[in-house]
Amino acid sequence: MAIAIGVDLGGSNLRIAAIRVADGALVAHHREPVGEPRDPDTIVRRLVAVIERMRAEAKLEAEAVVPVGIGLAAMLRDTAGTVANSPHLRWRDVPFGRLLAAALGGRARLGVYNDVNAIAYGEQVHGAARGVADVLLVFVGTGIGAGVIAGGRLVEGASSCAGELGHAKVVWGADAAPCACGGRGCVEAYIGGSYVQARARRELAAGARSIATRDTAIDAITPGDVDRAAAAGDAWALGLWAELAPLLGVTLANAIAVLNPARLVLGGGMLGRTQVLRAQVIAALHALAPAASLEPLTVADAILGDDAGLVGAALLADAGVSIIC
Amino acid sequence: MAIAIGVDLGGSNLRIAAIRVADGALVAHHREPVGEPRDPDTIVRRLVAVIERMRAEAKLEAEAVVPVGIGLAAMLRDTAGTVANSPHLRWRDVPFGRLLAAALGGRARLGVYNDVNAIAYGEQVHGAARGVADVLLVFVGTGIGAGVIAGGRLVEGASSCAGELGHAKVVWGADAAPCACGGRGCVEAYIGGSYVQARARRELAAGARSIATRDTAIDAITPGDVDRAAAAGDAWALGLWAELAPLLGVTLANAIAVLNPARLVLGGGMLGRTQVLRAQVIAALHALAPAASLEPLTVADAILGDDAGLVGAALLADAGVSIIC
Numbered sequence: 001m002a003i004a005i006g007v008d009l010g011g012s013n014l015r016i017a018a019i020r021v022a023d024g025a026l027v028a029h030h031r032e033p034v035g036e037p038r039d040p041d042t043i044v045r046r047l048v049a050v051i052e053r054m055r056a057e058a059k060l061e062a063e064a065v066v067p068v069g070i071g072l073a074a075m076l077r078d079t080a081g082t083v084a085n086s087p088h089l090r091w092r093d094v095p096f097g098r099l100l101a102a103a104l105g106g107r108a109r110l111g112v113y114n115d116v117n118a119i120a121y122g123e124q125v126h127g128a129a130r131g132v133a134d135v136l137l138v139f140v141g142t143g144i145g146a147g148v149i150a151g152g153r154l155v156e157g158a159s160s161c162a163g164e165l166g167h168a169k170v171v172w173g174a175d176a177a178p179c180a181c182g183g184r185g186c187v188e189a190y191i192g193g194s195y196v197q198a199r200a201r202r203e204l205a206a207g208a209r210s211i212a213t214r215d216t217a218i219d220a221i222t223p224g225d226v227d228r229a230a231a232a233g234d235a236w237a238l239g240l241w242a243e244l245a246p247l248l249g250v251t252l253a254n255a256i257a258v259l260n261p262a263r264l265v266l267g268g269g270m271l272g273r274t275q276v277l278r279a280q281v282i283a284a285l286h287a288l289a290p291a292a293s294l295e296p297l298t299v300a301d302a303i304l305g306d307d308a309g310l311v312g313a314a315l316l317a318d319a320g321v322s323i324i325c
Numbered sequence: 326m327a328i329a330i331g332v333d334l335g336g337s338n339l340r341i342a343a344i345r346v347a348d349g350a351l352v353a354h355h356r357e358p359v360g361e362p363r364d365p366d367t368i369v370r371r372l373v374a375v376i377e378r379m380r381a382e383a384k385l386e387a388e389a390v391v392p393v394g395i396g397l398a399a400m401l402r403d404t405a406g407t408v409a410n411s412p413h414l415r416w417r418d419v420p421f422g423r424l425l426a427a428a429l430g431g432r433a434r435l436g437v438y439n440d441v442n443a444i445a446y447g448e449q450v451h452g453a454a455r456g457v458a459d460v461l462l463v464f465v466g467t468g469i470g471a472g473v474i475a476g477g478r479l480v481e482g483a484s485s486c487a488g489e490l491g492h493a494k495v496v497w498g499a500d501a502a503p504c505a506c507g508g509r510g511c512v513e514a515y516i517g518g519s520y521v522q523a524r525a526r527r528e529l530a531a532g533a534r535s536i537a538t539r540d541t542a543i544d545a546i547t548p549g550d551v552d553r554a555a556a557a558g559d560a561w562a563l564g565l566w567a568e569l570a571p572l573l574g575v576t577l578a579n580a581i582a583v584l585n586p587a588r589l590v591l592g593g594g595m596l597g598r599t600q601v602l603r604a605q606v607i608a609a610l611h612a613l614a615p616a617a618s619l620e621p622l623t624v625a626d627a628i629l630g631d632d633a634g635l636v637g638a639a640l641l642a643d644a645g646v647s648i649i650c
Contacts, residue, residue, distance in 0.1 A: 075617050077617070077620070084617055084620075085617075132483075133483070134482055134483040146583070148475075148583065148584075150473075150475055150478075150480040150482075150487075151478060151480070151481070153475075153476060153478070155475040155476070155480075155584065155585075156476070156585070157459055157475075157584060157585020157586065157618075158457075158458070158459040158585050158586060158587035158621040158622075159585060159587075159617070159620055159621045160585070161585040161615070161617045161618050161620075162475075162583065162584055162585040163583060163585075164582040164583070164585070164615050164617070164618055165582065165583055167582050167615040167618075168578075168579040168582050168583070169575050169578060169579060169613050172571055172575050172609075172613060173571075181615065181616075182616065183613075183615065183616075185613075246497055246498075250494050250497050251579070253493075253494060254493040254494060254576070254579060254580075255579075255583050257489040257490060257492050257493050258471070258473065258487065258488060258489070258490055258493070258580050258583060258584070259473075259480065259482060259487055259583070260480075260481075260482020260483050260484060260485070260486040260487040260488075260489070261482065261483060262483035262484075284497075288494050288497060288508075288510075290486070290489050290492040290506065290508065291506075291507065291508075292400050292402070292409055292410075292484070292486045292489070293482075293486050293489055293492075295402070295409075295484055295486075296483040296484045297483075
């Protein structure tokens with residue numbers, strides 16, 4: 001029974017599992033808060049320990065060389081796991097892949113991947129796009145990330161930065177909204193969950209009238225509250241969604257024009273709680289993508305949940321993708 | 326010496342060559358007008374004849390099974406060479422790949438590709454992106470087409486429609502310009518050569534003042550004339566370029582955000598004759614793409630010229646990509 005180890009290292013949690021390669025089942029798993037300190041040396045030391053623990057729990061032989069895949073909430077710079085920037089971990093220019101490879105010694109075939117890329121691969125092998133060779137996965141949470149599978153292979157790009165769909169520009173010129181990335185006009189700066197939430201609260205605090213504020217204090221309003229108001233016919237909420245939905249719709253349509261995927265997999269906390277917005281985004285996408293690109297396309301929700309990144313990273317390492325050592 | 330046969334079937338010319346796989350050199354070649362009639366049966370019969378001629382000129386053994394790749398100026402529907410639509414050939418829903426495969430008998434390993442995809446592959450193996458694994462090639466001629474290479478492999482997409490970058494939307498809403506594809510707001514409808522030419526003549530005929538009309542009749546004005554006027558500081562020409570350059574720039578930037586290529590290869594008759602516009606497009610692309618995506622990127626001009634499609638189609642068939650029979 002082939003086993004691979006997957007790690008999902010986010011801003012809040014460090015999750016790790018031993019995965020049965022054949023079906024993606026978790027044969028052992030462990031979760032702990034990332035906590036502090038979170039400098040690279042500390043994290044590498046902790047990873048070595050939890051990987052060792054997974055090896056023991058999965059009853060791997062002491063000297064067995066096992067695939068270990070790490071999905072990182074970070075902007076990478078290369079396929080050797082160099083972190084250009086991770087706001088979550090507060091890392092910049094960290095040779096994380098090489099540090100971890102050195103610490104693991106020779107008993108791992110290590111790969112380091114962007115977390116959303118790992119999720120895309122997990123959903124493609126064992127999830128919502130199983131058996132589909134050409135896939136675009138887009139997660140809309142606080143920000144927006146994407147992963148691309150073409151011909152059954154993960155598209156990593158030249159420096160492991162493929163799938164930066166959140167920083168596709170939907171407005172250019174003087175009135176483009178500032179984005180946390182330092183750019184302006186990124187789709188994430190309009191429809192990423194944290195931006196939508198801040199904007200909704202700002203507009204309501206400035207006097208916009210909406211039923212969203214009936215049961216909820218303005219400074220507790222979430223995108224889900226806006227969506228419930230839109231579902232009830234609230235003019236302000238519907239106006240906001242009518243402005244935002246085409247921005248994500250055109251971003252998806254244009255990516256689909258370039259990639260011609262057979263499946264678009266949607267996920268993330270924002271779209272999961274905004275069904276009215278989600279429907280408007282999909283309508284906009286269908287209106288704006290080339291007809292020929294839409295012909296083979298189906299849209300599905302991600303189904304692996306929090307396990308997708310773990311499973312995908314483990315399977316990428318098992319498949320030998322961008323192995324560091 | 327491995328030989329493959331490549332065909333470039335456009336709206337005007339049928340070109341064919343026997344290619345030396347090792348270096349892309351043409352060991353025999355032939356060109357004839359497509360002419361009339363151009364129904365599928367006639368074209369298939371002519372292709373069988375010219376392929377036979379190439380086999381003889383390249384001194385292939387009578388029973389040798391040789392790779393034959395066809396690059397088609399058409400929107401395909403699948404990897405079996407089904408043509409959804411080719412305005413150039415006036416074909417709709419033609420099972421071209423299967424017809425040609427049946428006519429060729431067993432002596433070919435046949436693949437049918439979109440012409441710009443074939444060009445991208447040719448430039449990647451023997452041209453402006455030689456040795457670069459992740460490539461975006463964009464041709465701006467009368468229209469706009471693109472080809473994507475990821476990890477050294479052509480991205481064909483689920484129905485051989487990948488790279489439809491010309492139909493990425495840059496304007497959405499009521500004022501979006503109509504495109505020949507039936508959609509509205511496509512980047513091609515703004516900056517494709519035929520649209521730029523028509524718009525320039527329309528504006529000048531309506532009274533716009535420009536030095537472009539000094540030596541050239543309005544109904545003979547080309548995008549190259551507009552560019553020369555812009556280079557000389559003409560306000561109308563500079564204004565037109567300032568409006569159009571960001572539209573192609575943002576389209577390229579957003580594709581680069583998704584694909585993270587190491588090389589952007591530009592070609593096509595329009596950009597080749599509009600150096601001021603080209604420089605503005607590249608400046609806009611650099612302003613609008615994510616910084617991390619720009620880090621590994623270089624921009625180059627296509628170098629294989631009219632041979633790129635032939636060479637690319639032959640090499641794709643030789644590499645076994647989407648072989649029909």
